[in-house]
Amino acid sequence: MDITQVQRRIRLRDLETLATVVQAGSMRKAAQLMHLSQPAISRSIRDLEQAVGCELLQRSRGGIEPTLFGEALVRRGRGVFDELQGALRELAHLADPGAGEVHLACMETLHAGLVGACVESLLAQHPRIRVVLESGQAPDLIGLFLMQRLVDFTVARPSELPLPPGVEGETLFHDVPRVLVGRASPHVRRRKVRLADLAEDHWVLGRTELMAASPVARAFAEAGLAMPARVTASGSLHTRYRLLDTGRCVTVVPHSLLPFANPGDRFRVLPIEMPAWEFPTMVLKLQHRVLSPAAHLFIDELRRLARPLAVDRPVGSPGQQRSSA
Template sequence: MLDSRHLATFHEVVSAGTFSAAARALGCTQPAITQQMRALERSVGMPLFVRAGRRLRLTEAGEALARHTGLILGQLSAAEQQLGALARLHLGRVRICAFPSANATLVPAVIARLLAEHPGIRIELQEDEPPGSLRRVPRGDCDIALAFSYPGFQVGDAAELVEYPLMEDPVTALLPVGHPAARHSAVRLADLASERWIAGCPRCQANLLYACAEQGFAPDVVFATDDNLAVQNLVSVGAGVALMPALVLGFLRHDKVTARPVEPLTHRKIAAYALREHTHLPSIALVLDVLRDVARAHPGT
């Protein structure tokens, strides 16, 4: 195994032409240079220099090593600079996989802050609903997954992952403008038992069924779609009512739809997930911290 310190000294000896000149350039003694070159020759297994008067001449092995030494030292220097930049958060890549409403709200706020404060951090974005997003982390497809879960339901198989709670996202009732229940500041879920319902994504539909069962009725689900705009359009024309997380309404609100808090209050938990060993990497730790700050400042928290 070649010692990089010995290679650096060898490079200086080749440039200076003598051990004494290299010692002066490096600010050390000639015996120290001699000792390092002998150690390097032992590693190589053959002589690197022969005497030619007062100067040194490279052997064939020395010439071969000299051809590579500059490149090796240059690559080591570049590696040190890049690692230093990563440690100082001047460089880095973080891959985030999030569900659609997080990609439309939380993630852009995170990216805006990173662009302003750490422009060398590159964010790559993917989209998937849980539990699919969680499975991408152990596979190495992404570094951080944003996922949600409802009361009574597990987020998915997150045994290998560290959970970073971000926020609680209230679930609201969506009613067409003019609906009698919209006259109240909040809507009792049981008062909507006779309504037709429009369900969202599979997890949201499961939460709808669970929440209604807790209030003693089974909802009449006539439409189901994971398109939030389609849900609101269906509500706006009176095709039914729906439950929708407040995070969605933060970026998408139909002008013919009224949103009201639900009683009893229900919410979904939003959290970030990462592998434990990755949370010590500076760029990933930074993004997790910014995610917490952004979520804490969000109006729906």
């Protein structure tokens, strides 16, 4: 295969058509999504197959699926479109330094805390910058949003290290859980509260907080206690706050949330020490990916706002991280 000759024959529109057909699962649906006729879609795929000299699609009972060649071209094509969009954003920024666009994803507590504060601060300085935020748990933030190039970067606490191949991370801080109750909780009136005093209470905990390696589980184990039997599993801050208002529930929130979304008189942070999360909260990016100037501005502001959140890191904890690949 003469790579240079093939490259000259490939059109971006045909690559986009292939990716849309694969995503939609049929040429008819792809035609509707792209507002084209079905014969135009078929012709575009045929031209692309002739250009690369490979069959890119195959029919199955479930519809149209990519061949190994088609799958590889779609995967690499995402990078092409991502770099092109990045270049266009950079041109827009050069033409108007006060504008730009940032796409990122993070956990809900970061939306309500650090990242939300960063958006507020950045828009105060650059009111024409557009920010697009996505939300999810760490596996989706890394495996879906970042790896599929749906965002420029993510802010997340990885569930394991080293990072996946092709991903690099910069540590912002190690989060420490703080125990929170509502104003109507009987624990508010106690002068001294121990974790053992809360063992029979109803706890509201997220999926990661219920895992054996979480700081919550470690704190109970170190106190010689079993994990609470009465638990509502929810990662939603709104659900946690609503249940705390009843005065009958206990939860934990990251210490990084409190400076930016202080619960004030509505809730009370109890003086119970818990260990830090083993892995840090990080800015995660794809290696060798060129970010827009607006994304760099956002990350710089994240670093500034996160600096006071740093606590003593656990022994052997990571700082700058790259994948093992």
